[in-house]
Amino acid sequence: MPSVIRIKNLPKKKLATNTKEPVFVVTSSGCWECISHGLKNGYANIFGGGHRFMWSLWNKKEIPDGMVVRHKCDNSKCCNPHHLEIGTQYDNVQDAVKRGRRNPARGSQLPQFGKIARNARPVIQLTMDGEFVSKHPNGYVDGFSASKIHSTCKGKQSQHKGYKWVYEEDYIIGGNNSCK
Template identity: 30%
Template sequence: MTARITNFQRFLQIIRDGNYPETCIEWWGGKNSHGYGLVTFSIRSGLEGRMYVHRLALELSLGRELRDDLCALHRCDNRICFNPDHLYEGTHSQNCQDSHDRERRPSRKGSRHPLAKLTEADVTEMIRMGSQGMLQREIGAVFGVNQQTVSKILRGDRWTHIDKSSRQSPSPAQPEAR
């Protein structure tokens, strides 16, 4: 009768072999709520630890632990991949930037932001109204926002993803009452 091999033992065999395919090596065990592979191991009797599989794979292939302020980043964008050739170490900021650059995080700009009171169409209309000389406080009243919000939108400090060519600075001839 052959002994049953655990997920972790199978993982270690793949990593120790060092002969990685060009394709992703996907984790077949447990995952967290974000879809990243997790390995659970006993630290001592009654105490367990958990670790991301891709982080452990990178550490084993590098022959050292990653510092606590570093992450294991995926080149392949496959959360369950633990192929060390697809992984590299980087900071949390680099991980966020990489995620943004590859459009892995949903946009929270404009009306997609959960706290947005305006839509892109509202902002475009506010810009049009401002360019026609309407007072910022009047524009704010139409859309239910204050004058400072309208001013920041018209200057291009807020809703920066809206076409900047249609913006104009508030006219000095139109002082705003506070």
């Protein structure tokens, strides 16, 4: 049978918002998973965030502004203070990428890009003066918003990131390529 940990004598201001004292079961990996409070977004729902609460309680200080509490064990249910550390949101995202829980790919590297490319219309990138810059056969350009490019092609906006954009079928070589 797994061990159970009860947290007693919580600070009175904490108990004022939630009278239920946290109870944890200790897993074989040493994680403390809360069984007394429900989960919210995969985290123990103790005073707004079990892992954040336990880090603050254990370290006797508030989480510094701009910092997050990260799980060294990669178990979002874990509230064991020895499995928690402070870091930036960037650090937290990098942890997720390294552990295979987040796809670092962007733009044309995304798995769904092939589907987008098959359904996209070719676009022409122009300077603000209407001079040809380049053609993009799949309607997608790294570093540019595909939806804004297509909004420009449809005449909903005049430019995107300093360029005019037109659908290939609307492009007139040497002609007036102003937005519709």
